[in-house]
Amino acid sequence: MSNQAQIAVSYDVSNDFFSLWLDKRMNYSCGLFLNPDDNLDDAQVNKLQFFYEKTRLTRDSRVIDIGCGWGGVLGYLTRDKGLRDVVGITLSRAQYDYLSQQDFPGAEVACINYEDYQPDRPFDAAISIGMFEHLASPEQARSGESVEIYRNYFRKVWSWTKSDSLFGLQTVIGGRIPRRGAALRELAWATYAIFPGAISPRLEVIAAAVSPHWEILEVHTRREHYRDTSQAWLDRLIANRDRVVAESSEALFDDYRRYLSACVRSFDEGYQSLAQLVLRRIQ
Numbered sequence: 245m246s247n248q249a250q251i252a253v254s255y256d257v258s259n260d261f262f263s264l265w266l267d268k269r270m271n272y273s274c275g276l277f278l279n280p281d282d283n284l285d286d287a288q289v290n291k292l293q294f295f296y297e298k299t300r301l302t303r304d305s306r307v308i309d310i311g312c313g314w315g316g317v318l319g320y321l322t323r324d325k326g327l328r329d330v331v332g333i334t335l336s337r338a339q340y341d342y343l344s345q346q347d348f349p350g351a352e353v354a355c356i357n358y359e360d361y362q363p364d365r366p367f368d369a370a371i372s373i374g375m376f377e378h379l380a381s382p383e384q385a386r387s388g389e390s391v392e393i394y395r396n397y398f399r400k401v402w403s404w405t406k407s408d409s410l411f412g413l414q415t416v417i418g419g420r421i422p423r424r425g426a427a428l429r430e431l432a433w434a435t436y437a438i439f440p441g442a443i444s445p446r447l448e449v450i451a452a453a454v455s456p457h458w459e460i461l462e463v464h465t466r467r468e469h470y471r472d473t474s475q476a477w478l479d480r481l482i483a484n485r486d487r488v489v490a491e492s493s494e495a496l497f498d499d500y501r502r503y504l505s506a507c508v509r510s511f512d513e514g515y516q517s518l519a520q521l522v523l524r525r526i527q
């Protein structure tokens with residue numbers, strides 16, 4: 245699992261830096277481009293609405309967002325949908341500081357590792373977007389430990405929820421292995437430099453690990469949507485180059501341009517894809 249120092253490399257760079265190229269709501273995950281004229285902001289709202297519908301939330305639902313980032317889900321559920329009992333957890337100090345300054349009525353935020361989190365009351369539903377990739381490290385995946393790590397995660401979320409709860413899960417998944425050494429090196433560099441300690445699971449490994457706690461109701465793969473999301477992020481980063489360099493550094497701009505370019509290529513070529521799963525709690 246990524247530890248707090250590794251999470252800091254990925255997310256504590258600077259909240260202002262991320263605001264220069266993410267959407268208005270600061271979602272750092274794949275959006276859904278459902279209509280031909282959808283822009284990045286629309287695509288992110290489509291994604292939030294997708295999980296809102298798929299987890300069948302009402303104003304009275306008590307929900308946890310595991311790995312809540314800068315609050316895309318928290319803001320959508322509380323401000324747009326009127327929920328009043330939403331909990332978000334993140335392991336990033338910088339995200340927690342940002343969230344502490346937001347007005348999300350009815351939301352509670354904690355900076356805590358999910359392994360140490362224990363709710364005082366069970367939830368009706370869970371959502372987790374772009375956090376699953378941090379659960380197993382590349383070394384753990386190579387030594388065959390990832391199924392057990394993922395199963396422990398699913399057991400934990402099971403223990404936090406009520407019978408028949410729905411769980412909306414979104415994660416990058418591994419695709420075909422690059423044949424070109426350069427493509428392999430770019431993916432390895434992005435993991436090492438931008439997401440240390442993280443690895444994209446394979447879909448079949450997730451499917452094996454949900455059992456015996458959750459039943460898979462739906463799986464959607466969204467490879468093209470993550471290519472388009474990454475391209476939109478890259479375009480915005482490049483459009484804001486002068487501000488990034490003035491407020492941070494040329495090296496940071498170069499690293500993120502390289503990483504986002506590698507993402508566009510890897511989703512385009514099918515080295516990575518994106519999965520959205522709807523799970524139902526067993527018992």
Ligand SMILES: C[S@@+](CC[C@H](N)C(=O)[O-])C[C@H]1O[C@@H](n2cnc3c(N)ncnc32)[C@H](O)[C@@H]1O
Nearest residue numbers: 271272273311313334335336357358374375378
């Ligand atoms: C790629 S970001 C996605 C954020 C948000 N869900 C979104 O879609 O914008 C991954 C999030 O997972 C959180 N995270 C990673 N490992 C975690 C852990 N062990 N416990 C709690 N949060 C974790 C990070 O702090 C970060 O907020």
